[in-house]
Amino acid sequence: xxxxxxxxxxxxxxxxxxxxxxxxxxxxxxxxxxxxxxxxxxxxxxxxxxxxxxxxxxxxxxxxxxxxxxxxxxxxxxxxxxxxxxxxxxxxxxxxxxxxxxxxxxxxxxxxxxxxxxxxxxxxxxxxxxxxxxxxxxxxxxxxxxxxxxxxxxxxxxxxxxxxxxxxxxxxxxxxxxxxxxxxxxxxxxxxxxxxxxxxxxxxxxxxxxxxxxxxxxxxxxxxxxxxxxxxxxxxxxxxxxxxxxxxxxxxxxxxxxxxxxxxxxxxxxxxxxxxxxxxxxxxxxxxxxxxxxxxxxxxxxxxxxxxxxxxxxxxxxxxxxxxxxxxxxxxxxxxxxxxxxxxxxxxxxxxxxxxxxxxxxxxxxxxxxxxxxxxxxxxxxxx
Amino acid sequence: xxxxxxxxxxxxxxxxxxxxxxxxxxxxxxxxxxxxxxxxxxxxxxxxxxxxxxxxxxxxxxxxxxxxxxxxxxxxxxxxxxxxxxxxxxxxxxxxxxxxxxxxxxxxxxxxxxxxxxxxxxxxxxxxxxxxxxxxxxxxxxxxxxxxxxxxxxxxxxxxxxxxxxxxxxxxxxxxxxxxxxxxxxxxxxxxxxxxxxxxxxxxxxxxxxxxxxxxxxxxxxxxxxxxxxxxxxxxxxxxxxxxxxxxxxxxxxxxxxxxxxxxxxxxxxxxxxxxxxxxxxxxxxxxxxxxxxxxxxxxxxxxxxxxxxxxxxxxxxxxxxxxxxxxxxxxxxxxxxxxxxxxxxxxxxxxxxxxxxxxxxxxxxxxxxxxxxxxxxxxxxxx
Numbered sequence: 001x002x003x004x005x006x007x008x009x010x011x012x013x014x015x016x017x018x019x020x021x022x023x024x025x026x027x028x029x030x031x032x033x034x035x036x037x038x039x040x041x042x043x044x045x046x047x048x049x050x051x052x053x054x055x056x057x058x059x060x061x062x063x064x065x066x067x068x069x070x071x072x073x074x075x076x077x078x079x080x081x082x083x084x085x086x087x088x089x090x091x092x093x094x095x096x097x098x099x100x101x102x103x104x105x106x107x108x109x110x111x112x113x114x115x116x117x118x119x120x121x122x123x124x125x126x127x128x129x130x131x132x133x134x135x136x137x138x139x140x141x142x143x144x145x146x147x148x149x150x151x152x153x154x155x156x157x158x159x160x161x162x163x164x165x166x167x168x169x170x171x172x173x174x175x176x177x178x179x180x181x182x183x184x185x186x187x188x189x190x191x192x193x194x195x196x197x198x199x200x201x202x203x204x205x206x207x208x209x210x211x212x213x214x215x216x217x218x219x220x221x222x223x224x225x226x227x228x229x230x231x232x233x234x235x236x237x238x239x240x241x242x243x244x245x246x247x248x249x250x251x252x253x254x255x256x257x258x259x260x261x262x263x264x265x266x267x268x269x270x271x272x273x274x275x276x277x278x279x280x281x282x283x284x285x286x287x288x289x290x291x292x293x294x295x296x297x298x299x300x301x302x303x304x305x306x307x308x309x310x311x312x313x314x315x316x317x318x319x320x321x322x323x324x325x326x327x328x329x330x331x332x333x334x335x336x337x338x339x340x341x342x343x344x345x346x347x348x349x350x351x352x353x354x355x356x357x358x359x360x361x362x363x364x365x366x367x368x369x370x371x372x373x374x375x376x377x378x379x380x381x382x383x384x
Numbered sequence: 385x386x387x388x389x390x391x392x393x394x395x396x397x398x399x400x401x402x403x404x405x406x407x408x409x410x411x412x413x414x415x416x417x418x419x420x421x422x423x424x425x426x427x428x429x430x431x432x433x434x435x436x437x438x439x440x441x442x443x444x445x446x447x448x449x450x451x452x453x454x455x456x457x458x459x460x461x462x463x464x465x466x467x468x469x470x471x472x473x474x475x476x477x478x479x480x481x482x483x484x485x486x487x488x489x490x491x492x493x494x495x496x497x498x499x500x501x502x503x504x505x506x507x508x509x510x511x512x513x514x515x516x517x518x519x520x521x522x523x524x525x526x527x528x529x530x531x532x533x534x535x536x537x538x539x540x541x542x543x544x545x546x547x548x549x550x551x552x553x554x555x556x557x558x559x560x561x562x563x564x565x566x567x568x569x570x571x572x573x574x575x576x577x578x579x580x581x582x583x584x585x586x587x588x589x590x591x592x593x594x595x596x597x598x599x600x601x602x603x604x605x606x607x608x609x610x611x612x613x614x615x616x617x618x619x620x621x622x623x624x625x626x627x628x629x630x631x632x633x634x635x636x637x638x639x640x641x642x643x644x645x646x647x648x649x650x651x652x653x654x655x656x657x658x659x660x661x662x663x664x665x666x667x668x669x670x671x672x673x674x675x676x677x678x679x680x681x682x683x684x685x686x687x688x689x690x691x692x693x694x695x696x697x698x699x700x701x702x703x704x705x706x707x708x709x710x711x712x713x714x715x716x717x718x719x720x721x722x723x724x725x726x727x728x729x730x731x732x733x734x735x736x737x738x739x740x741x742x743x744x745x746x747x748x749x750x751x752x753x754x755x756x757x758x759x760x761x762x763x764x765x766x767x768x
Contacts, residue, residue, distance in 0.1 A: 078493060109462060109508075109516065112508060112512070113462075113508055113509070116504060116505065116508060116575075117501070120500060121497055121500060121501060124493075124496060124497055124500060124564075125493070125497070128493040131767075132493065132767075151553045152551055152552065152553035153547075153548040153549065153551045153553050153555075154548060154549050160546070160548065160558075162537060162544070162546055162548075162558070163537075163547075164538060164544065164546075165537065165538050167536055167537045167717065168536065168537065169536035169537050171535055171537075171560065172558045172559065172560065173558070174555035174556045174557070175556065175574060176555065176556065177574070177578065180575070183574055183575055183578055186574055187504070187567075187570075187571040187574065190561070190567055190570055190571065191500075191567055194562075194563075194564075194567055197711070198711045198765050198766055327581070327582045333551065381582050382582055383516075
């Protein structure tokens with residue numbers, strides 16, 4: 001299959017690129033390196049040194065013999081997007097090309113504006129490219145479990161049957177996103193659902209949980225094939241950040257009470273989920289939604305599990321709750337359904353102490369690169 | 385009260401400006417004349433000749449003695465927005481400043497992109513101006529009943545209590561908007577709901593039905609105070625367009641079967657609803673939603689009522705169903721709740737034959753300005 005990967009330079013984009021190229025697909029990696037700009041703006045560096053994308057593609061070819069095509073451009077430039085679809089006629093488009101951080105989007109007006117502009121309008125151009133240029137492809141869009149928020153009812157996969165005043169309908173699950181970034185994903189989902197319906201497109205929305213993990217089979221092949229792993233307040237995800245804090249001797253810093261619950265999955269499972277979505281096409285005209293995570297944990301469960309694993313590695317990790325910079329419920333119902341991906345074959349890689357130990361060991365190799373200032377960057381949901 | 389009216393040059397903005405200024409409020413009219421540009425792009429003129437906004441403000445002062453302050457600028461320029469909020473410290477902000485047409489947004493990629501860019505990001509700047517510059521004001525935002533689509537259950541006012549698997553919550557009513565324009569309104573609502581909650585803002589979202597009518601008490605005062613009345617396919621609303629078709633001797637052109645049902649209200653009631661929202665402040669921190677319409681009609685009911693009224697005016701109006709350029713249900717359940725505005729005092733001006741007769745007479749005075757080419761402009765939801 002010809003597979004276009006939008007946002008191929010990122011934490012998930014690059015491992016996905018290598019994984020699918022290794023499987024023999026013709027993979028085209030697309031990025032505009034916006035994320036590297038956002039890092040520079042905020043003085044952020046990923047844990048592992050990351051080569052240029054051009055270099056990573058070359059190294060991947062040297063090591064595996066597999067060729068990945070690189071195209072550099074911005075989804076906000078619709079001529080660039082149209083040209084991709086016209087020349088390459090992709091079977092599958094995997095769309096990671098969005099500003100991925102809640103805290104970044106909440107930093108100030110400019111970043112909120114930029115996030116929604118970049119994410120929503122970039123995706124709109126992709127939808128028009130499908131409609132106007134090359135309809136016969138399947139868009140796999142990365143969404144987020146955050147689209148649902150934390151309602152007091154069980155979360156379904158994208159849609160819910162509602163019975164109301166003696167009548168019934170199956171409607172999009174109500175959205176309660178907790179940041180301007182999460183809102184951009186909701187806007188995307190609404191746009192995609194509409195475009196899919198009126199134009200008969202093939203689309204899958206993967207409402208992904210919080211991803212953790214430092215490596216995949218392909219990133220292990222060469223140090224210059226590492227993925228862009230973040231531990232900072234803006235782009236680092238909970239489990240990853242806690243592990244780096246533990247290694248650096250900094251207390252792990254759960255926000256508030258720490259009873260917030262979220263769905264989590266390993267980065268290796270992200271690749272498998274995306275592959276399963278690609279191999280199992282949706283019907284045209286109806287946006288398919290999968291809830292993409294494998295386990296639910298509270299933040300406190302995470303920090304305590306990491307503390308135990310760290311102890312086995314000879315690290316005495318501390319936990320120090322900090323004021324919650326977000327506005328979110330810290331104690332709430334959380335029972336989201338997630339059966340559709342296992343139904344089509346996902347065998348989850350569950351979080352175990354041994355997995356955390358291997359993460360801690362890998363992170364320890366790069367301990368001297370950890371910048372402890374990046375753990376707390378003071379982005380607050382509401383100015384005090 | 386100091387009242388900022390964003391989009392004050394439009395069909396509703398200008399009558400609202402005059403109405404509230406007449407009531408003694410200090411009104412600041414804000415526009416960037418984007419709508420006049422969209423008209424020029426498409427060769428569209430409103431039925432009545434419309435003077436410049438500067439001239440209209442001058443005439444209004446000559447006729448009534450009331451001064452309206454005019455500020456020209458674009459909401460996408462946040463410095464302009466911040467300055468408005470900083471200098472004027474409005475008590476009320478009435479926000480009409482959006483691209484208001486479904487068909488315009490569906491014309492092509494550029495107009496869809498422009499609509500979402502203009503509407504969603506302009507509103508985002510307004511929210512940040514409230515948060516960063518002047519929090520103590522009440523945002524009254526014009527939304528649309530189209531946000532809900534046509535679900536097979538009764539539509540509530542913004543929120544619905546859902547019972548699911550033995551648990552309950554009150555959640556935002558699921559959105560199923562039928563165009564990229566309507567989607568922009570849903571994106572706005574989601575952004576406003578979030579910003580209201582985290583920053584404790586005072587906001588009201590008016591999910592308005594289809595507005596009809598040619599005049600208000602103030603537009604009648606002088607020919608140069610007329611409102612920008614559209615009958616074209618892009619900016620003309622159903623009832624207004626049918627009346628102009630009838631007067632011009634063109635058949636009325638319902639789309640498809642014509643059993644589509646929508647909520648309608650007279651332009652005079654729009655002014656009253658907005659005033660009622662302003663006089664009855666919401667609690668901070670929770671986006672209030674009113675469904676703003678007074679009657680439900682099917683398109684066929686409208687055309688037949690107009691036909692009868694036209695007949696009384698000596699006009700033999702014909703009805704000619706055309707292929708539906710939209711993708712929408714033509715026969716569906718439609719029973720939206722709309723009690724909150726009547727609860728706070730709205731006394732609806734209902735559609736009667738005499739009202740339609742007065743519309744037809746007024747339109748007849750401008751019969752020589754009707755451009756019949758504008759009735760059918762061939763914007764289709766899906767390319768054939």
